Amino acid sequence: MEPDTQMARLFAEMARELAAQEALDKTLEQTVRLAAATVPGCEYAGVSILGPGKRLDTPACTASVVIDCDRIQYELGEGPCVQAAREEVIVVQVDDLVSDPRWPRFAARAGDLGIGSVLSCQLSTSRGTLGSLNLYAAGTKAFDAASREVAVIYAAHAGIALASIRLESALRSAISSRQTIGEAMGVLMERHRISARQSFEMLSQASQNLNIKLRDIAGRVAHTGVDPGRLTRDDL
Template sequence: MGLPMPGDSLGDALAHAATLLLEASSVDDTLDAIVRSAAASVPGADHVGVTLAHADGRMEALAATSDLARELAAVQESIGEGPCTFDPDTAGIVHVPDLWHDERWPAFAEVAAQRGIRSKIGVRLYGDSASQAGLSIYSARPNGLDEESVQIADVFAAQAALAMGKARVIDELHDGLRTRQRIGIALGILMHRYSMSEERAFAFLTRASSHGNVKLRDVAAGVVADFVAGLEQPGGG
């Protein structure tokens, strides 16, 4: 299903966006769907990004509709202030109708205005004591993002947060399956190469993991990589 169109009603636009988010099958796909759908759904939106702010001041632009949205995340990290900087006590929504007349983040406001950004909405998607993810919506026009934009962004962000939760669970399940497959392959290699039982092969992996303080999946990956490297050598097999 395509993106919501500017002529759609609010209900239609949000329904389109919700369907697009639910169709995303991974975290990366979901993040891409979030920024593209928000840009099409929120009135006045010119640039959209999803940013992860860490307690140590690092900022990650996880997805964005433009290079400018990514640049604004980097600006906030470099100057240490802005609507997306980490503050676990900040309200869930930050609305800046006109950056030229907002005194909360003067350094960021000056840089953003120089880059043609005048209005901003920030909505928290999720957060904890170590990091928080936020949806950043920018407009090139003063008051380009009004109260209606805020309300729609809030509803949209709730949909996006649910979709991100679903995508994270799917990714974790896929990681778990890949880990089990890798361990199974490593067990088979050890059993074949050293004529040992599955129990002894697994004990070998767990001892290597414990003694080397390495995760079991990484030990298994090393066994597989060594086996593949041996096959690639002349006379390997």
């Protein structure tokens, strides 16, 4: 079998495995596990995810040293994973971390953890950047051109899979919230003989007064039957 055909089949299989996951945490765990097993030279893998205000977090990794390295970069605001996640950079490669002049503060601290090489690839879709896939190795020059090529293609597949499961989770949450709000409105409409609009306004007013999400107010009303105006923050 030709090398290109083998590679195509490998990525197809990885894409199927990622798509088969039904929860975000499982998809993240599978993402780092497959990365560590697939990218030549990789010993440890992790995922950095962008949050509000471009805050970064590491929700999945294959070893604790990944969390340590990532945390240093987050604290300093510099390093390959920060650059790949926050800037328009597809891939950042570090062949000898200790001697690399780009991030001297990070290099000094990460070198003490026994990390010599880093390969960070941006996780993105057409809708924007999700974060970065970060690959680490103890030795220097652990990643070659083949490693880089495989990592970039794999990160593209992983980005699509993560975006898809995020969207699916958001849709499920929205449907669940809508059902809960509908149940609470039904309780209020029957009890007070009011319209759907009036019942929704009661829930909305309680949400604003308590500064608590509408679905949480509705969930409490639907579960206990209590009027939303009588709820306190301690009830939720």
